[in-house]
Amino acid sequence: MRSRVGENQKHARFQALCQSLRPDLLRFALWLARDRSLAEDVVQEALLRAWKAEDALQDEKAAKPWLLTIIRREYARTFERKRLPTVDLAELIASEEPALAGGEDPNLAELRLAIYQLPEEYREPLVLQVLMGFTTAEIGQQLGLTTAAVLTRLFRARRQLRALCGEDVSQDPDDDGL
Amino acid sequence: MMMDCKQYRAALLADPAAGSADLRAHGTSCPDCTHFTQRVEAFEARLARAVRLPLPAAPEPSLEAQVLQLPTSAASETRPRGPSGAARAAGAAGAAVGRAPRWYAIAASLVVAIGAAGLLWLAVPRASLAGDVVTHMAAEPDAWRATTTAVSPAALEAVTQDAHMRLSSSAAGLVSYASSCAFHGHQVPHLVVQDRSGPVTVMVLVHETARSADNFDAQGYRGEILPVPGHGAIAVLTRNQNLDAAALDRIALQLREAIRWTD
Numbered sequence: 001m002r003s004r005v006g007e008n009q010k011h012a013r014f015q016a017l018c019q020s021l022r023p024d025l026l027r028f029a030l031w032l033a034r035d036r037s038l039a040e041d042v043v044q045e046a047l048l049r050a051w052k053a054e055d056a057l058q059d060e061k062a063a064k065p066w067l068l069t070i071i072r073r074e075y076a077r078t079f080e081r082k083r084l085p086t087v088d089l090a091e092l093i094a095s096e097e098p099a100l101a102g103g104e105d106p107n108l109a110e111l112r113l114a115i116y117q118l119p120e121e122y123r124e125p126l127v128l129q130v131l132m133g134f135t136t137a138e139i140g141q142q143l144g145l146t147t148a149a150v151l152t153r154l155f156r157a158r159r160q161l162r163a164l165c166g167e168d169v170s171q172d173p174d175d176d177g178l
Numbered sequence: 179m180m181m182d183c184k185q186y187r188a189a190l191l192a193d194p195a196a197g198s199a200d201l202r203a204h205g206t207s208c209p210d211c212t213h214f215t216q217r218v219e220a221f222e223a224r225l226a227r228a229v230r231l232p233l234p235a236a237p238e239p240s241l242e243a244q245v246l247q248l249p250t251s252a253a254s255e256t257r258p259r260g261p262s263g264a265a266r267a268a269g270a271a272g273a274a275v276g277r278a279p280r281w282y283a284i285a286a287s288l289v290v291a292i293g294a295a296g297l298l299w300l301a302v303p304r305a306s307l308a309g310d311v312v313t314h315m316a317a318e319p320d321a322w323r324a325t326t327t328a329v330s331p332a333a334l335e336a337v338t339q340d341a342h343m344r345l346s347s348s349a350a351g352l353v354s355y356a357s358s359c360a361f362h363g364h365q366v367p368h369l370v371v372q373d374r375s376g377p378v379t380v381m382v383l384v385h386e387t388a389r390s391a392d393n394f395d396a397q398g399y400r401g402e403i404l405p406v407p408g409h410g411a412i413a414v415l416t417r418n419q420n421l422d423a424a425a426l427d428r429i430a431l432q433l434r435e436a437i438r439w440t441d
Contacts, residue, residue: 027231101232105424111228129193130222131229133389136193155192162221171214172191173184 014054017063018047024131025067031127032075034116046074064132065142072142107165114164122157125150180204186211194222195389195407202408206439219407223431226391226405308394308403311381311413314361314368315399321355321370322377322417329356337367341382342440343409345369350436362386373429376418380433384410391430393423402430409439 022043029039029046050057050070057066100112115123128134128142136150143150155175163169181189186204189196205215315321328347337356338344347353354377355370367382383403388411392403401415414430421429 023233026233027229030231031229105227107224108228111224112231115228127229129389130225131390135389136196151189151192155188158191158218158221158225161225165221167217167221171187171210173188175188 011054013060014051014057017060018050018067021064021067022047025071027131028068028127029071029075031115031123031131032072032120038078042071042074042078046071049074065134065138068128068132068142111161111165114161117164118157118160122153122160125153126157126161129154183208183211187214190215190218194218195405205408220435222407223434227427227431230391306394307383307386307388307411308392308401308413309396310362311401311403311415312394312396312399314359314381315379315415316397318357318359318368321357321368321379323354324377325354325372326352328352328354334369337369338382339440340365341367341384343367343382343384344438344440346436346438350433371433373416375421375425375429376416378429378433379413379415381413381415382410382437383413386410391427393426400426402426404430404434406434406437409437412437 025046026039026043029042030036033039033042046067050067053070057063100109100116115126118126125139125143125145128139129136134142136147136154139145139150139154140147145153152175159169159172159175162172181200181204183204186201186208189198189201190205205211334345334347334353334356337358340358345353350371352372353369354372355368357368358365359368359381360366361368361381361383362385364385366384367380369380369382371378371380384406388403388405390405394401394403398417398419399415400417400419400421401413403411403413405411412430412434414426414433416426416429
């Protein structure tokens, strides 16, 4: 009886953990997939996989990177299962317009659009850093990159973003300063 | 070896929150780079807001609800999909239907587990920076008075100088309360600013680490933990439940910009 209660408590804790992280996981998947339906499917499937592999998570503090790894793998699997059609970026942006809306701040929508346009190799580490709060070392672990490579990608991501948003980039250095 | 402007700017653009001693030393001693830093920090604040995409206001489906929904292909087909999403989701839906029997087994066991354990989880305390800030607020009810009386400049300076900061009153607004409070083993400034939406509390948490903005809503307080590159974080709280997340975010950013660091 006692072990069943303990097991139930564990399941409930795990569920609550997933629920608390789900908003940011969904945001991450949205930035990755740039498609709300696909992102929701990926997160749903990933959480189910996580639930089945719950025992693999020994430390709740490691839940975020663990779940992100599952989401990234699940996203990659969608490409393995089915060759996805090439999508025109303008069409993609038009279909996701509500997600990019900036409310009272039009600059926010412009910036989100610019993030959408970043190549995935720059967009993903940037979102991991700014949204998920990962250090460069943690991003490197997640993406299988050296810290130096992560720093270069983050630098290029911001430089491109600033240029796309009309910021003054005349004083921005080249990435050989890293 | 001293960091030069080129190295400083490249490092700042790669990781504005890094805040190494070298980085901070150059950023505060080089006038050209000080201006560059301000522009990058302003852009970073916008970026932090931009990545937090708005999500549907409807309650998130619980994990068990997701499990139960998965084999129901009709339910997934009723969701609105964009032209690209339809093609992509078709692959995922097809894969899900093929695995349906396993999902039913999972769903059945999960329903049993949830029924017994749902309430147990509610009793489990979860420590967090936001939770500790809220607990601190609850212990200082006097700080929440709406007033037009400002604290004296001397009292404000006495509280803020230990944190190596000043608060620009022209940028922050009327400061009606200033106290140096014990928090996580350090004395930290606890300030209340009279915003047009009501009193807003700011705790300057130079000893804490926050790498991304974090909103919270607990015990009648709504708030945001906002990272301050090189200087920890600030916590901004309100008891005005009508203030939406975007408005709270604006206030938090305004207050962060009102802080002048003196170290």
